[in-house]
Amino acid sequence: MPIVEPSLVEVQRTEQLELDGIDVSGDWNTFLRSRVHTDLDLKVLEWVRSQPQGETISRCWQCGTCTAGCCMHTDFGLEEFNPRYFIYLAQIGYEAELRKYAETIWRCVSCNKCVERCPKGVKVEEVVHSIGSYLEVTGMAKESPADRFDRAYTENLLRRGVLDEAALFQTYERLEGRKTPGRELFRLGLSMLLSGRLHTGPFAHRTRGWGKMRPVLTRLMTEDLRRRRETARGPPPGSGP
Amino acid sequence: MNPVLVVGGGPAGLSAAAELASLGAEALLVEKEGYLGGNPKRWHYSLLAPDLKPAEEVLGDLLGKVEGNPRVEVRLGTSVTAVDPAPPGFRVTLQGGKGPEGREVSAVILATGFDHFDSRRKFEYGYGRYPDVLDFKELEGMIHDDKVLRPSDGKPPKRIAWVLCVGSRDLQVGNPWCCRMGCVVSIKQAVEIRQKHPEMEAFVYYMDIRTYGLWEDLYWKSMQQYGVKFIRGRIGQITLAEGGKRLLATGEDTLLSRPTEVPFDMVVLASGMEPGQGTKRMAELFHLPVGPEGFITPKISDINPVDSGVPGLYLAGAATGPKAIPDSVTEGMGAALRAYQHARR
Numbered sequence A: 001m002p003i004v005e006p007s008l009v010e011v012q013r014t015e016q017l018e019l020d021g022i023d024v025s026g027d028w029n030t031f032l033r034s035r036v037h038t039d040l041d042l043k044v045l046e047w048v049r050s051q052p053q054g055e056t057i058s059r060c061w062q063c064g065t066c067t068a069g070c071c072m073h074t075d076f077g078l079e080e081f082n083p084r085y086f087i088y089l090a091q092i093g094y095e096a097e098l099r100k101y102a103e104t105i106w107r108c109v110s111c112n113k114c115v116e117r118c119p120k121g122v123k124v125e126e127v128v129h130s131i132g133s134y135l136e137v138t139g140m141a142k143e144s145p146a147d148r149f150d151r152a153y154t155e156n157l158l159r160r161g162v163l164d165e166a167a168l169f170q171t172y173e174r175l176e177g178r179k180t181p182g183r184e185l186f187r188l189g190l191s192m193l194l195s196g197r198l199h200t201g202p203f204a205h206r207t208r209g210w211g212k213m214r215p216v217l218t219r220l221m222t223e224d225l226r227r228r229r230e231t232a233r234g235p236p237p238g239s240g241p
Numbered sequence B: 001m002n003p004v005l006v007v008g009g010g011p012a013g014l015s016a017a018a019e020l021a022s023l024g025a026e027a028l029l030v031e032k033e034g035y036l037g038g039n040p041k042r043w044h045y046s047l048l049a050p051d052l053k054p055a056e057e058v059l060g061d062l063l064g065k066v067e068g069n070p071r072v073e074v075r076l077g078t079s080v081t082a083v084d085p086a087p088p089g090f091r092v093t094l095q096g097g098k099g100p101e102g103r104e105v106s107a108v109i110l111a112t113g114f115d116h117f118d119s120r121r122k123f124e125y126g127y128g129r130y131p132d133v134l135d136f137k138e139l140e141g142m143i144h145d146d147k148v149l150r151p152s153d154g155k156p157p158k159r160i161a162w163v164l165c166v167g168s169r170d171l172q173v174g175n176p177w178c179c180r181m182g183c184v185v186s187i188k189q190a191v192e193i194r195q196k197h198p199e200m201e202a203f204v205y206y207m208d209i210r211t212y213g214l215w216e217d218l219y220w221k222s223m224q225q226y227g228v229k230f231i232r233g234r235i236g237q238i239t240l241a242e243g244g245k246r247l248l249a250t251g252e253d254t255l256l257s258r259p260t261e262v263p264f265d266m267v268v269l270a271s272g273m274e275p276g277q278g279t280k281r282m283a284e285l286f287h288l289p290v291g292p293e294g295f296i297t298p299k300i301s302d303i304n305p306v307d308s309g310v311p312g313l314y315l316a317g318a319a320t321g322p323k324a325i326p327d328s329v330t331e332g333m334g335a336a337l338r339a340y341q342h343a344r345r
């Protein structure tokens, strides 16, 4: 039977290969990629455990109570979003599998049902976010629309210390290459004007003393990100409790 | 020699009293309820795991040695309300039907046992709200009377689920310990039901199966001979399905990594063991150390599990932690022997 799923097939080129005296050099394209998990790498686990958000990860005993009630998994039907499985992959350090969920893991809506029910006191929601952070700081996660929005949001907020919603909307449209039809734009603008959220451009609000606050905050955030990147890339931190 | 006071008339207490009598000592057996036999009697346990011997037979054996025995004075509906040291023994106050009564005793054995976890505290399982969600001690009575029927409509269930570790191994309710018998008793119940009613389907939701030691045999038989099915995952919630006619058990099948929402006609909760009210009261009265779980801590639990550390005061059965009946009976005997040695000195 021909193999129809190319992603499963490894093409191997052998310049010189003899089997039982017969020359079989050439292209071999029928090697199926191995599905065997061959390494238990504790780097992810150590990193997650070293984060304040992630320290409860080692309590997890894989009962599935969190996933059972997780609204992403059940109500919204996003089957790939499985907090128990994310934790397992992080526990055994199966990075190759974990990175497949780089786009999914951020979908948690922080309803905290999992934390409410976990019989072992795992702060599931925080741990899942921490695993997501690992994927992000190690560069395994491509920037998703949600990430781009988060970044635009933060930059917007940092500009004056108050959110400029109209500008944020514009940035979002530009980033995602979207264009809202004129009539809808008008309706949106009107409702924003009426609800007092159209303070933009020269009319934008600002926070008093923001000129002094901003550099401090920016530096803190940059340093935090750098630190997290370094710990994720560098040697695993010592084993904690 | 003054009698030895035995507090609690369950398997451990009965065994202690019977053993004291056989040694030629006098036993004063005090039980706060109006009957002897403890939790097995109260909840009409059916067959006892793992030998599937009727509970009545096992209890009957112990009761036969105690009831009517001239060396055992049984006081039902009676509690110990005060205690003072009166070396080598104690002076205790008993509160029964007739008002307080002082007694001199040469030694005391606490066999105050456990209480079943109140499953209502695990509110997401709907116990107490949905009539067809049962606690497994209630199912014991049904199996015993061969009336396994849905309380809601009196009809026999077609498909039954067991949920293990209810109120055990669960920080949300503050009970991190394992109940030790939830697995084996649930599996035993499933086997009993499949024996008598092969048309009923039995599914057990588990995290891991703890049928330790020789009990493993029953676990194997349950699958191989009786077709009991096991699903790995802890149930998250139980709700109503099919217009309230059935129950929906929602969980994750962790082997499938998928949500599972299966309708059942009956769901049985394997509620854990907590230190009994009597155990808590006696620990206070005798100033005994209790562990973080609330059970009494023996002085040296590994080499002398029946010694409290107070001269003349001994412990037996589930007062010191979850325990099966044979273990409780053995401890009752051990405590009786130690009390006898103390009283004779």
Ligand code: SF4
Binding pocket: A066, A069, A070, A071, A072, A073, A083, A107, A108, A109, A110, A111, A112, A113, A114, A115, A124, A125, A128
């Ligand atoms: S907090 Fe996130 S992971 Fe937890 S149940 Fe809600 S959506 Fe699922």
Ligand code: SF4
Binding pocket: A059, A060, A061, A062, A063, A064, A065, A066, A067, A083, A084, A087, A117, A118, A119, A120, A121, A122, A124
């Ligand atoms: S509920 Fe808690 S212990 Fe169970 S799988 Fe989820 S995180 Fe792990």
Ligand code: SF4
Binding pocket: B164, B165, B166, B168, B169, B177, B178, B179, B180, B181, B182, B183, B184, B208, B209, B210, B270, B272
């Ligand atoms: S004996 Fe079984 S049901 Fe009871 S707590 Fe232990 S694992 Fe859970």
